[in-house]
Amino acid sequence: MALFSSLTPVFIAIICVLIGVILKKSNGEKEKCETKSKPLSHPWVDEDLKDGTDHHLEEEEVDEEWQGLEENVAHVPFFVERYPEAEMIKRSQMFYDFLNKRRSVRFLSDEPVPREVIDNVIRTAGTSPSGAHTEPWTFVVVQDPDLKHKIREIVEEEEEINYKKRMGDRWVNDLKRLRTNWIKEYLDTAPYLILIFKQVYGRLPNGKKKTHYYNEISVSIACGILLAALQNVGLCTVTSTPLNCGPQLRVLLQRPANEKLLLLLPVGYPKKDATVPALTRKPLEDIMVVM
Secondary structure, three states, rough: HHHHHHHHHHHHHHHHHHHHHHHHHHHHHHHHHHHOOOOOOOOOOOOHHHHHHHHOOOHHOOOOOOOOOOOOOOOOOOOOOOOOHHHHHHHHHHHHHHHHOOEEEOOEEOOOOHHHHHHHHHHOOOOOOHHOOOOEEEEEEEEEHHHHHHHHHHHHHHHHHHHHHHOOOHHHHHHOOOOOOOOOOOHHHOOOEEEEEEEEEOOOOOOEEOOOOOHHHHHHHHOOOHHHHHHHHOEEEEEEEEEEHHHHHHHHHHOOOEEEEEEEEEOEEEEOOOOOOOOOOOOHEEEOOOO
């Protein structure tokens, strides 16, 4: 009896250790299951920008070790031209005045535009920053009249449904004051259509998917630079986002499955009798907060 009493603390300690091991193993298996079932975190995908046609990277094997960039990218000296403060203020005001003249123009002339100009404005758009320098954009330039008309047919068919069924009364009424509808004559008359596709992922030489971080944001920035470049050469456009046309236009233009249409820009000179709505822009105090 005395021997049992002296061994009791030992037995209790052993039992406690065994219980601890069992609980730890159980919790470990639970965490493993939760980790396995939990979708991969993609912080570079803005939830507000996702849509039903985005491709989920976890569906295919992704090469996490190598994404196509060199391990040690060479860094070179960088210099930027510095201006006196007075010159900076002058240049900033002039650039604002210049871009403030940009308007969305729906009445475009069929007057030819030099192809070299289009090449250069797209080169300019390609200087845009992008997530991990993946440059996830494709600019499809359409100048063939038959192909432009096919694009117009696809867009107008879907846009009529959008206006009559999908968009809702509030959206349609907001557009009435701009005198816009589903008829897109400019898709035929503009000498060029530029369709900007975002590449939701790329391909590595080994065939695996290459992650394109923040692809929609990156391509949107490139589109903004493209608009400024078009304004710089005296060309006009209207930012067109044809709802529900992306898949059909992607197939028509023979673009791969990893590309999704983001924006369609008809590009050209304005017609001599072109008009635009007499709109005003918000003042600085309504768009800027200084902390």
